[in-house]
Amino acid sequence: MKLELRSIDRHYATFICRESDYDSPELWCCAALVSHAVGEGHICLNLEEIAGRELLLLDKVYQLPPLPQLITLLKSAAAVGAPGDFRPLLLDRAARLYLHRYWNYESELVRGVREKAGSAQSVDQEILRGGLARLFPASDRECDWQAVAAMAALFKRFCIISGGPGTGKTSTVVKILALLLEQQQETPQRIAMAAPTGKAAARLKESISRMKNSLDSPAAIREQIPTAVTTIHRLLGSIHGSVRFRFSADNPLPHDVVIIDEASMVDLPLMAKLVQALKPEARLILLGDRDQLASVEAGAVLGDLCGNGREVPFSPRFSQLVTGMTGAQLPTAGTTPAASLLTDTLVVLKKNYRFRSASGLATLAETINGGRASQALQLLQEEDSPQIAWHDIPEAANLKKALAPRIVEGYRHYLAAATPREALEKFDQFRVLCAVRQGPYGVEALNLLVERILAEQGVIDPRQRWYTGRPVMITANDDSCKLFNGDVGIVFPDPEADQAPKVYFPLADGGVRKVSPLRLPPHETVYAMTIHKSQGSEFNTVLMLLPNRDTPLLSRELLYTGITRAVSGCTVWGNSEVFTAAVKRKVVRRSGLSEALWGER
Numbered sequence: 001m002k003l004e005l006r007s008i009d010r011h012y013a014t015f016i017c018r019e020s021d022y023d024s025p026e027l028w029c030c031a032a033l034v035s036h037a038v039g040e041g042h043i044c045l046n047l048e049e050i051a052g053r054e055l056l057l058l059d060k061v062y063q064l065p066p067l068p069q070l071i072t073l074l075k076s077a078a079a080v081g082a083p084g085d086f087r088p089l090l091l092d093r094a095a096r097l098y099l100h101r102y103w104n105y106e107s108e109l110v111r112g113v114r115e116k117a118g119s120a121q122s123v124d125q126e127i128l129r130g131g132l133a134r135l136f137p138a139s140d141r142e143c144d145w146q147a148v149a150a151m152a153a154l155f156k157r158f159c160i161i162s163g164g165p166g167t168g169k170t171s172t173v174v175k176i177l178a179l180l181l182e183q184q185q186e187t188p189q190r191i192a193m194a195a196p197t198g199k200a201a202a203r204l205k206e207s208i209s210r211m212k213n214s215l216d217s218p219a220a221i222r223e224q225i226p227t228a229v230t231t232i233h234r235l236l237g238s239i240h241g242s243v244r245f246r247f248s249a250d251n252p253l254p255h256d257v258v259i260i261d262e263a264s265m266v267d268l269p270l271m272a273k274l275v276q277a278l279k280p281e282a283r284l285i286l287l288g289d290r291d292q293l294a295s296v297e298a299g300a301v302l303g304d305l306c307g308n309g310r311e312v313p314f315s316p317r318f319s320q321l322v323t324g325m326t327g328a329q330l331p332t333a334g335t336t337p338a339a340s341l342l343t344d345t346l347v348v349l350k351k352n353y354r355f356r357s358a359s360g361l362a363t364l365a366e367t368i369n370g371g372r373a374s375q376a377l378q379l380l381q382e383e384d385s386p387q388i389a390w391h392d393i394p395e396a397a398n399l400k401k402a403l404a405p406r407i408v409e410g411y412r413h414y415l416a417a418a419t420p421r422e423a424l425e426k427f428d429q430f431r432v433l434c435a436v437r438q439g440p441y442g443v444e445a446l447n448l449l450v451e452r453i454l455a456e457q458g459v460i461d462p463r464q465r466w467y468t469g470r471p472v473m474i475t476a477n478d479d480s481c482k483l484f485n486g487d488v489g490i491v492f493p494d495p496e497a498d499q500a501p502k503v504y505f506p507l508a509d510g511g512v513r514k515v516s517p518l519r520l521p522p523h524e525t526v527y528a529m530t531i532h533k534s535q536g537s538e539f540n541t542v543l544m545l546l547p548n549r550d551t552p553l554l555s556r557e558l559l560y561t562g563i564t565r566a567v568s569g570c571t572v573w574g575n576s577e578v579f580t581a582a583v584k585r586k587v588v589r590r591s592g593l594s595e596a597l598w599g600e601r
Contacts, residue, residue, distance in 0.1 A: 165564045260288075341598065502514040
């Protein structure tokens with residue numbers, strides 16, 4: 001097995017051996033690999049996967065001993081301790097090796113979730129019954145999983161509401177807020193809503209602002225539903241130049257309810273710090289799609305919290321409550337401790353309100369999510385549906401000619417817009433999504449290619465850097481400008497400044513704000529964007545471009561995320577062998593979080 005180590009992995013391993021006063025090639029190898037694992041998105045290194053194997057690192061061969069000998073060797077090093085010790089490396093009973101900091105993040109998150117999941121909330125059931133009847137009208141045909149999610153959020157201090165795009169996560173949380181406010185009419189509730197990125201926060205704010213006024217709730221309740229949404233970093237209070245936040249266990253957030261949208265994008269360190277910063281009596285509600293891509297940084301936290309895709313039954317008591325109030329029959333859990341830990345805290349929304357169950361997009365997403373590669377390819381290539389289509393990826397030299405008609409059709413409407421607001425609205429009608437950044441099929445090359453195509457059509461003039469119509473995506477948070485990673489703006493001349501170019505960004509209330517190009521934080525042109533960056537967004541139609549060669553970055557989660565960004569249509573350009581290999585590849589991130597919470601390894 002060959003691995004490409006980073007410079008930091010090598011230096012860390014050397015430091016560990018020096019601190020241990022133990023110049024062991026096995027220790028050096030394990031220290032380098034645990035650092036490398038974190039860089040690859042894992043929380044820990046599973047020693048079972050490397051024990052007894054021959055590894056090629058830095059052109060040098062390492063033969064590791066069998067697992068028992070490897071564990072004995074590591075335990076003899078001064079830098080390695082057991083969970084709870086103050087050592088740089090920690091080795092647990094399941095043969096997982098952690099960097100101390102990441103073991104601490106994981107253990108703090110487990111502790112916080114356990115405490116909240118195990119604490120019941122008092123609920124006035126008569127008030128709740130009336131609220132459920134108004135907000136979730138009864139249906140004799142099927143279980144209303146949104147109503148079940150609302151009950152879970154009221155009866156517990158910790159709740160996860162998962163579901164794919166179009167299953168109504170946002171509308172459910174608006175109704176939950178109304179039910180909570182009806183329960184606490186005598187006590188004002190301090191509610192905070194946040195998302196990992198500024199764009200996701202703006203979308204949540206827009207949705208809540210639109211939905212709350214149509215609720216079948218008293219006007220006084222609707223008025224109390226907040227619409228302010230921020231980023232998680234701003235909620236916790238970022239400290240410039242530090243990984244710490246102003247709010248922490250020693251200085252908890254003042255809020256009674258905290259709601260986090262797009263939770264699949266939240267990495268382990270940030271989720272741990274968020275949970276630590278909550279008051280013991282505060283509620284935490286996570287919204288997200290457990291089948292989407294995990295965070296770019298370490299951890300697949302939402303997936304681990306959801307038990308990695310398992311079907312979670314409910315307790316007999318909660319099932320009886322749901323049946324009594326809604327008439328729905330729920331699958332019931334047993335009485336084992338492992339089954340009871342997160343019982344009643346996870347609800348997966350199943351009904352899709354955006355797509356018909358038989359729609360091409362919904363069927364394709366479900367097939368990819370199930371890992372059925374040949375069936376997914378057949379759907380794309382043979383499905384007689386305007387929603388999905390397949391196109392064989394051309395050679396790089398022919399890509400520009402092949403793409404030109406689709407690019408012109410996709411972007412001509414926003415480029416003809418008369419105002420920045422109109423341009424921003426029409427720009428989200430179409431987007432090119434790429435699986436990779438580099439190479440002829442990556443984002444960097446595609447953005448240059450799209451510019452050349454549009455320039456040849458005479459609809460843009462890229463000879464000027466800040467040409468009218470240039471779409472720009474922010475790539476770093478800048479609180480002073482109120483611009484955050486993922487925000488997208490469009491360049492337009494400013495009539496109030498002698499037609500000088502300004503970058504216009506959308507506001508949650510439907511307006512726009514303009515920013516001088518000179519004030520922008522790091523940014524890039526964004527005709528094409530990576531599928532990772534598209535999380536939290538939706539576009540009317542999507543053109544998803546896959547590389548012509550397989551790469552470990554391609555996975556079913558990546559394809560599922562890209563396809564579910566589309567509202568009405570998605571065309572996949574790819575190679576059939578590469579596509580099927582991606583559908584068969586499931587991302588697995590090593591951690592002990594799921595085992596600690598669900599009792600299974």
